[in-house]
Amino acid sequence: MSDTTDWLADQLAQLKSADQSFINKSIYQAAIDLAKEQEKRAQQSQDELDGRIWSPDKW
């Protein structure tokens, strides 16, 4: 995981364990999952950019 996603997961895990409400716990968990999904999407786009920029068709 990236530094930001690691940091987010850590902060949200702290908030989750400190909260008694099942609803809030669920929201914090969903935010952890969202951060991971954001990182995955960003990585996919970055990989596609790299692939297209370095395409042998353009050499």
Added chain:
Amino acid sequence: MKTLILISHPHFEDSGTQQFLKTSFYSLDDVKYQVIDDLYAATNAIDIDKEQNALRDFDRIIFQFPMYWYSSPASLKQFMDDVFTRNYIVAKHALKDKELGIVVSLGDAETDFQAGGPEQFTISELLRPFQAFANKSGMTYLKPFVVNQFGYLTPSEKEKLLVDYLAYLSATMPLSLANREQWLVQRLQATKADKPDDQQRMIDLVINAIDDQQNNVESLKEDVKMIRDQEE
């Protein structure tokens, strides 16, 4: 955005699934609900005008029920037959441009509902009459939300169900990553209530970081689109 949940269930108070969903939607301000069975239990003939008028205030209407013989329990059909008169739906277009969502709970595994599976037919196929109704009414039909065998869910699966359900009730559709992010940030804001200052600050920092990540995702997506468009 305001949402009305019309619940059809002969034993609403005794249903673990329904009580879980009820506790969940109580956390949202702009969501109201009506148990149709209670409406009919209270009176022999419901007030059609009153029920018709009550729907006007809402942007999203949800039919929520357990699947009984591949459809809803009888009370929803009764309600539709009584309240959704031809004049109201077709002549007055009273529900036009609203959204219709279906929250259906299953006793059998969702994976059984597919061609070649024990049930043979998909949930989308079985719920087709509701889709046809939405079409006739000029409503936008949302992807049905399936609660799959609630009794077998683990605590972490229940957490996910809760958030997905709340998003289905109140997030902007379709639920793209951007819409989901925007919605979740609102929910994170709401968790700040009654928290000490240091935790509120922590939540603000989390929200900023999530927003930054989302901006990064959107900007990379734009870059990819630009290069694709140049190439193809």
